[in-house]
Amino acid sequence: MGSNNFDSLPDASSPSFILTNPTPEELTKVFTLSHPKWGNALSLKDYLARERYLTTVPLSKDGGITHWILTLSSISPGEERPILSSCESIRKRAFYTENGKVKEGVAHGIASVFTDPTYRGKGYASRMMRELGKRLERWQVLGKDDQGREEGKERSVASVLYSDIGKSFYAKHGWRAYESGHVSFKPLGQTSQNGEKKTQGVKEIGYHELAELCAVDERLLKKQLEGLAAQDGKRRYVALVPELDQLLWHMMREDFMTKHIFGKTPAVKGAVAGEVGKRVWALWMRGYYGGKETTEGNTLHILRVVMEDEENTLEKELAEGLKAIVRIAQREAAEWRSEDVQMWNPGQKLKKVLELSGIEEYAFVERDKESIASLMWYGEGEEEVDWVANEKYAWC
Ligand SMILES: CC(C)(COP(=O)(O)OP(=O)(O)OC[C@H]1O[C@@H](n2cnc3c(N)ncnc32)[C@H](O)[C@@H]1OP(=O)(O)O)[C@@H](O)C(=O)NCCC(=O)NCCS
Structure with missing residues (x-):
């Protein structure tokens, strides 16, 4: 052509x-x-x-x-x-x-x-x-x-x-x-914990809850960067803002896809556990390259994981919350024809919480060909820049 x-x-x-x-x-x-x-x-x-x-x-x-x-x-x-x-x-x-x-x-x-x-x-x-x-x-x-x-x-x-x-x-x-790895969880129905439905105390997140969560996330991320900058003023840190519009872009894209593939749109956009101030939540979207007839190429992507007060919340509480949230994501992945659930580049604390969670059958994947997060820095100087919150929400 x-x-x-x-x-x-x-x-x-x-x-x-x-x-x-x-x-x-x-x-x-x-x-x-x-x-x-x-x-x-x-x-x-x-x-x-x-x-x-x-x-x-x-x-x-x-x-x-x-x-x-x-x-x-x-x-x-x-x-x-x-x-x-x-x-x-x-x-x-x-x-x-x-x-x-x-x-x-x-x-x-x-x-x-x-x-x-x-x-x-x-x-x-x-x-x-x-x-x-x-x-x-x-x-x-x-x-x-x-x-x-x-x-x-x-x-x-x-x-x-x-x-x-x-x-x-x-x-x-x-x-x-930059770092381009993820944790991969299987959809429910493909793990040995199939019958388990321990999701008490966890709420599914719908569209109407996103605005508050994104505003809190933005404030916490800024605080995190302030802390990093205070520790080392010379080092550069950069983060894309996980604001409401950024999340809505993914979710409205997802809605278009699911409407045309399945004739309906998913209501569950994430899940949250714990009391306000000590919550842990994850937001996600379903991406489709395969379609309805196959799960291959279809992924439930966790866009962003937030621990509201990771320093002062008991790790046991965070771990229980995370386990229940991942369980809901796995259930959604099965319901919406996804091959796996992916959580991109979890930080040290999240990895630790994951280990404590007792979630079985997850795998760390290092990607060397696909979805390699890459960044060109336009600021002054040639120094290396640390990419904070290098998670799926920043993808397009
Ligand atoms: C990737 C793509 C955009 C390259 O376009 P192009 O005009 O042929 O690119 P150029 O001639 O400037 O450069 C080709 C380079 O891309 C590399 N390349 C192309 N396809 C590649 C692949 N699948 N894997 C790894 N490298 C690849 C070539 O090896 C070559 O490397 P070199 O610069 O070291 O010689 C083109 O192959 C394409 O449209 N592919 C399908 C869509 C796609 O995959 N896009 C990339 C999304 S991240």
Whole structure:
């Protein structure tokens, strides 16, 4: 598609290329080409509808998402031009530390990096990523300027992406690979604890409870970063903010998918245990690459785990709470045709609580090819940056 008229294209290093935004027609071409790769759980019609719907939901609506293509600068939008490579970025809030203080800025999540099979292996994705890395440094930082351009004088904090092609490709272009492991739990019905239903004292979380939980989480995360910055003012810490819109983006995407795959949407968006002030909770979403007929490629992703007062809550209480929460997640995974439940990059304390919980049959998985969390830092200095709360909620 589109390649036939462009048999002799310049070398990927040529100045003839620009990184720009696709027309609606070009965007449809991009989505149509990527459907076999990422849209197997949906028909092409539903996949196209999902991608359009995802421009209207929290986080990505009102220009929060930007679609990008690499093409020839000599051809005007509206005329037929080659789409050499494509991707998207989503604007997100981020906290970071500087000189012992916590500050807030703009980060960008990059997704859907794709090259038309006819153009692969010619350096076009590499060229696009080089251009994109630079462009995002100033993208949407101060809103629109006088000419309506969304480029500001300040810098973005970082851009993040999740590589499905290993650690080296994006690292070569400036996105450093970070810890990318998860704990995998089996769906209920596939463990030896099948009959056990110890979920007393735990409440399922619905949409209406998210706002309060996300506000508490944001406050606690900021406090955590303040503590880290106070310990070592020279070291850099960065975290994407697990705010309500960030969580809603995942859950509304999930709702679209489940509505089209199963004809219904899940009400249970997470679970919480314990008294206010000492709660432990997890929020999740179901992701589908397989569809209804198979569980392969379908995962219940724990987006975020919060221990409200991890220092002053008895580990035994946290462990019991976590066990019951995971049990609900496992039950949901079974009900919603998922292959497993994944909890990304649990911290030391959470790992300890997990060990104490008595949950059986879970496994630690180190990923070396898929969903490699990667980050480009735009702040001053070349020093290494610690990514705090490197959990699934930051993915797109
Ligand atoms: C990955 C992809 C975007 C690369 O596009 P491209 O224009 O061919 O990329 P380039 O020519 O600039 O670079 C190719 C590099 O990607 C690497 N690459 C491509 N596919 C890869 C894979 N599946 N696993 C590991 N590396 C891969 C090549 O080995 C090559 O490495 P090199 O730079 O060391 O030579 C393209 O193959 C594609 O669209 N794949 C399907 C969608 C996808 O997987 N996207 C990535 C999501 S994170």
